[in-house]
Amino acid sequence: MTTPTATTETQPVAGGVSLSLRDRLQQFLAFASLLVIFVVFSIANSNFLTYGNVLAILYSTVVIGTLALGTTFVIITGGIDLSIGTGMALCAVMSGVMIVNLGVPLALGVLGTILFGGLLGLINGFNVAILKIPPFIATLAMMLVAQGLALVLSHSTPIYFNDVPAYSKISRGNLIPDFPNAVIVLTAMAVIAAVLLNKTILGRYTYSIGSNEEATGLSGIDVRKWKIIVYTFAGLFIGLAGVMISARLGSAQPATGMGYELQAIAAVVIGGTSLAGGKGSVVGTMIGALIISVLNNGLQIMSIPQEWQNVILGCVILVAVYADMMRKKQT
Amino acid sequence: MTTPTATTETQPVAGGVSLSLRDRLQQFLAFASLLVIFVVFSIANSNFLTYGNVLAILYSTVVIGTLALGTTFVIITGGIDLSIGTGMALCAVMSGVMIVNLGVPLALGVLGTILFGGLLGLINGFNVAILKIPPFIATLAMMLVAQGLALVLSHSTPIYFNDVPAYSKISRGNLIPDFPNAVIVLTAMAVIAAVLLNKTILGRYTYSIGSNEEATGLSGIDVRKWKIIVYTFAGLFIGLAGVMISARLGSAQPATGMGYELQAIAAVVIGGTSLAGGKGSVVGTMIGALIISVLNNGLQIMSIPQEWQNVILGCVILVAVYADMMRKKQT
Amino acid sequence: MDGTESLLRATAVSKSFPGVKALSDVHLELRHNEVLALVGENGAGKSTLMKLLSGIYTADEGEFFLNGERFEPASPRHAQELGISIIHQEFNLMPDLTVAQNIFIGREPRAGGFFLSERKLNARAADLIERLQLPLEPWSPVGGLTVAKQQMVEIAKALSYDARVLIMDEPTAALNEAEVTTLHALIRRFKSADTGVIYISHRMDELKKIADRITVLRDGQYVDTVDTAATSMKEVISLMVGRALRTDAQPEGVREDREVLLSVEGLSTKALLKNVSFELRQGEILGFAGLMGAGRTEMARAVVGADKADSGSIRVRGRPVRIQSPADAAKHRIGYLSEDRKQFGLMLEQDVNANITVSSLSELFSSFGFMKDRAMRAKSRQYVDSLRIKTPSILQTAKYLSGGNQQKVVIAKWLLKNCDILIFDEPTRGIDVGAKEEIYRLLNDLAAQGKSIIMISSELEEVLRMAHRIVVMSEGRVTGTLSAAEATQETVMHYATLRPDENPEDAAELGLELDDPARTVDGSR
C-alpha cells in the first residue's frame, strides 16, 4: 500500500527502437491472462478452438463490450455509470418505436437511437457535473427511470423488427463472409475509442479529470463541460448497444438490461482501469470483456455443471487479476 | 468546484449549549428528505400512515438495512463489497444446512451462520488487504463464488425451516407485543454499528484509512490488519442478514440475493457516505435505507402503475439527494 | 496606461471563512520589473490573498487593479487570461499524466482539430525544460516524481504561460540550495518592464537574494512594506512575529559517548540506495544532508518499511529487527514524518484532533477498544497551543488550515506519539521562522530526554544549527559523516556533490572503484 512502484515510463527512454520493443512486449503481456485461459480451454476441449466457437465468443462480447467501451471513459474520470444496462433497453425500445412504429427510415432510426443514448448520457452528465450529484446516485436514478420508461414506451411488450429485415443485418449480416457485422462494429468502436482516448483532447481531459479534478479545473479547463461530454459520449455507446442487442434479437426487449451494467463495469475493472480514476485503457477493457466471455463460453463447452461455473468464474477472475498485477509489478 | 465549503465544525465552538443545539438541528435536518417523502405519502393516501403500514416499512428495511450497515464501514475505508447479496444467500443456505440438515441447535446454528458470514468477509479482506486485489474485483469474485456455492450446498432447492418454528420467530416473533423482532434486531445493529463507528478505534481507523490510506499506514497503523477486520466485520452483517432473510421467508432461498448489493450500496450512498471513502455515518445509512423502502411502499400503496414506480423512484432519489446536498451547503 | 501605475494593486481587501477572518483591510502593490516578497507567519493570510488574485476565492471586500485597470478575477481561467499565473503552495498536478502533459494541460499542441500531437507536446516541453535548466523528463509520469521535482513541474508550468504577474507561493519549500539558485536565476530572467513576481517564502535567507521589496502580513492584516536593500532580515522577522528572534543558535548537547540506538548496515534498494550504513545514538539529533534525489527520503522509507529494501540489516539497541511495514517500525518505537504532508502525512478530510491523535490512538487513548474522547481532545488542544497551530478549533477539518499549520499538525502527531526514534523528513517545510524556533526547541527537548532524532532537511542552515552529527548522501550512497565540529556549508556541499557513478575520482575518494562494476551489474535490474 505504501510501496510506490516505478512504472516503466519513469525510465529514460533510451531510443525509439528499444522503447517500442519494450512497449510491444508490455502490450503483448497484457494479454497474458487471457491467453493462458484461452490455451487451457483449447487443450481441455477440442471443441473450443474452432472458427465457429471463436466467432461465437466474439459475438457474445459485442453488447457488453460496446457498453464497456463508453464506460471506460466515465470510469477514468473517476465516475461510474449504472444506467448503461437499462439505458440500453430503453434505447432499443426507442429504436423500435422509431423504426417500427413510426416508420422512420432505418439509417435515420439507428442514428436517432444512438443520439437518444447520447441524450441519456447528457442528462447523467448534467446531473453529475452541474448539479454535482455523486455519479453513483445520478446514474442509479437514471437506471431506474430508464427501466420504467422502457416499459412505458413499449407498453411492456417487445417491439419486433420483422418488417425491417435489414435491421437484423446490422448485427447478423456478413459484410465480410462468415464474419458477423456485430464483431466488425465492436472492433471499429474499440479502435475509435482507443484513438479518442489516446490521441485527442477528449481523452487527455478524461485522464486529467480522473487524476486530479481540482487541479484540472485550476489549470483553466472547463471540467464541467468535459464531464458532460464524457457522459454524453458514453451515452452514445449505450445507444449503439441498444441497436446491437435489438438487432441481434430481432426485437426490442423492454425488460432486459438490468445486470449488464455490472458486467460492463467488471470488464472495465478487470481490464485494469481503476475505479478511483486517472488510469485505464481501451485495450484493457476489451481484454476484460473477452476474459469474461471466454470463461463463460469455455466453462459451458466443457459442460461444467452450471452451479460450479460461477464458482470457477469467480476464482479465475481473481487469479487473472492477481497475476496481472504481479506481472505489472515485475516489469 | 474549487470553492471549498465550510462544514459546521469550522464554527468556533461557542460553548456546550449552542453547539449541541446546532448539532441537534443538523441531525434533525438530516431526516428532512425522508420526512418530506413521508408526509407527502401520508397526505396522499390514508392507508399509508397506519401503525401496520409503518411497521411494514420498517420490516421491509431489515435485510437491506443490515447489509447496508456492514457495508457502510467498507465504503468508508474507500472499498466496496459486491458480495453481500449472494453472500447473504449463501449464509442463509449455511443456516439451513446446519439447523435443518445437520440438526445443529438453533442458537448455535445462528451463531455459526453469522460467523460463516464473517469468514466470507475475512476472505474478502484477505484478498483486498494482503493480495491487494481491487475491492471491486475481489468482492465481485466472491459474489460469483457465493452464488455458485449457495446452489451447490442447497442442491438448488430451498431449505425449509418448517420443523424449526422458533427460527421464524427471530424475524417474525414479537418480544415486544405487536412489534416484530426483526425491527428490534435492525435497531440494535444500527446502535452497535454507530457506537463502533464513532466511539471505538475500529471506527476511527475506518475513517482514517478511507481518508488517506498511505498516511494512515505511515502513522504506524497496521492498515492491512484493520482492513481485514473491517471486511470481516461487514461479513458478520452478511451472516446476520442471511439469518434475517431466511427467518422472514421461513426458508433459505439459494437463488436470491443478486441485486441486494446494489440496493444496500445505494442506501449507504444516498445516506451521504462517499464512495471515495473517509466520510459517512450510520444514521445516514439508515435514512438512506428508509428512503428506499418508504418510496417503494408508498408508491405501491398509492397503486401507481408499476412501470411508473421506478421512474418516480429514480426522480425522487435524485431530488432527495440534491436537496440534501443543498441543505448541507447552507449550514 | 502610464508608466507610473503599478503592475498590480490590491486595496482594502478582506476575506472571511466561517470562524476565521483570514484577511482584513489588506493592501498590496506590485511594481513592474520587481520581485515582491510576501511574508508572514503561518496562517497570516498570504495564500488566501493569492487565491483571491487568481480567482479561486472572491473577496468579501476590496479592489484589484492590473496596470491601473480595475479587475475582478472570476475564475482561475479568467485570471490566467488576464496574465496572472500562479504556483500554489499545494501542488495542483495530475499524477497520472506526464510532465509534458501537465505543463501544457489545456494548451495541448494539436495535430489538427481535436487530435493531439504528442510529439510536438514533448518537444515543446523538452525545449521549455532545457531553457529553464530543470532536471525533468517530459515523459515521466508526475506521480512517480519526488516532491522537489513536482515543484519544478509546477514552476515550469507557471512559466510556460505568458504571464505578466507570476505568483509563487512557497516555491522553494521543497527545494535544495542548488535548485533555489536555479529558480532565482529563472525569476531574474522572467522579470521585465512588463512583468513582476509575487514571491511567498518562509526562508528568510533567500529573500535578501531575490526580493526587491518585502510586504509583511500579520494575522490577516497589513503590517508594512520595506525595501530589501535597506532592511535587515532581523527587522523583517520582528515585523512578522512581533518580537526579535535569536538566529545564531548552535547544536545543543553534542556528545560523542552515547549508546548506539539504531544501526543501519548495507541498506540497498532496487530503485536507488546503495549500501547505506549509519548509526544513530541515544539522545542524538542526526542530520541528513544531500541534494535533491540523493536518497534521503528513500533511506527513511526503507528503514521504516514503507518501501522494500533489497538487502541490509537494521539493529535496534544491538538487536537485529525485521521491519516490513511502518506498523512494524512503530512496534520498535520508530516513527517517520513524511516530507509530503498532503499525500503521506495528513488526512485532509478529517479534523485536527483526529490527525494529531491517530498514531497514538491505541496506546494512549483506548480502553477496551473505546476511544477516550476527552483525553484526546485535551491532548490535541495542548499541542495546538504549544505549536501555536492557527485553527478556530481542534474540530476544524485539516484541509482548511494554512499550509504551515497543516505541517504543524503532522509534527504534533509525532510529538504526541511516544517514539524512541523519530525520523523527520523536511519537518519545517512551510513553517514560519517563529514557529521553526519553537519546533527546534521541541526537538532539542526531545533529544535531551533521550529520544533519538533523524532530521532530513534541505535547508543546510537548519541542519548545521541542529544536528549533532551530519550524514551526507549523494546518488543513493552515504558519501560522508561529519561531526558538528567538522560540519560547515563547504564540507557538507563537498560530500553532497560527489558523484561516484559518473566520476572516477569521486569514486576513488570514497574507495569504491573495486566493487563498483559488480554493483552496477546487480543494481541495474
Add this chain to the structure above:
Amino acid sequence: ACGGDEDGAAGGGDQKYIAIVSKGFQHQFWQAVKKGAEQQAAKEGARITFEGPATEADIEAQVTMLTNAIAKNPDAIGFAALDSKAAAPLLEDAKSRNIPVIAFDSGVEGDIPVTTAATDNKAAAAEAAKHLSELLGGKGKVALVVHDQTSKTGIDRRDGFVEWMKANAPGITLLPPQYGGGDQAKSADITKSIIASNPDVAGIYGANEGSAIGVVKGIEEAGKKGIKIVGFDSGKAQIDAIKDGTMAGAITQNPVGIGEQTVAAAMKVIRGESVPKVIDTGFFWYDKTNIDDPKIAAVLYQ
C-alpha cells in the same frame, strides 16, 4: 394501460378492488396474464392493480408487495407465489382480515386460497418431451435450456421433461440442463456453446419464452440446420419461428385465461358465490399444423 383506467370511478365507493401480486411483471407471459385480468375486471366493473418483482428470485420483494397489497384493504387478492411457504404468514393475515385469496399460475400450499387457477407445469413439460421424442424418432442427444434452477416453474419444467424422457425414451441422451435466466441473448450464447461442444445434438428444449427464443437465435447464429427445437409459452418471435419451421412446436399455457379466471373467481367469492377448489387453466401443444386453429390462436399472445 393499467388497472387505473377505472380510477375515475374509484370514488364510487362500491367498486370492488382486487390486488394482484404476480411472480413477475415485465415479461410477456405476465403481461398477458395482466391483460386477461384487466379485461375481466372491465367486464365486471372491478378495479385491479397488478404487480410483480423484477425477477423470479426476488422472493423477499414479492413478500413485501403482498404485505403492501394487504395494507390497501382490497376486496380480494390474486397471488402467484414464488415460494408459497414464504408467504404463509401473510396469507394468514389476509385470512384474519377476511380478504379472500385466489392463487394463480402455481399452487399455494395450505387451504387459505379459495381457489387456484394454474397450469400443471410438470405435465406440460412431459408433453413437450413426448413431442420432441417423436420428432427425433426416439433417439439422439437432447439439450435443455431452462430459465432457472430454483423457481418452481423452472424445476417442474426441467423435471417433467427429464423424467418423461428417462421413463419413455431410452434412446435419447440428455445433456446436463443449462440455465440462462430467461434472457434471450444469454440463452442464445448458451445454445451456441452446446452446439459447439456437442455438434451432434439433435434436439433442444427451451423451457420458457426467453429460453425458447434464445435457442432459436442461437441455432440461427450458429448456422446449424436440422436441430429440432421445442419450446414453451408463446410470443411473436416464437410463433414466427414455428410458422417458418425453425421451431417444431411449443407448449402454451393460457395466460390471458389465467388472468380472466383469477379475476372472475375473485368476483365470485366477493359476491359470495362458490368456486371450485381448482381451476385447471390447461396447456396445449401447438405447432405449424394447429397454430391457426382458433382454439389455439385464442391462447397465444403476441
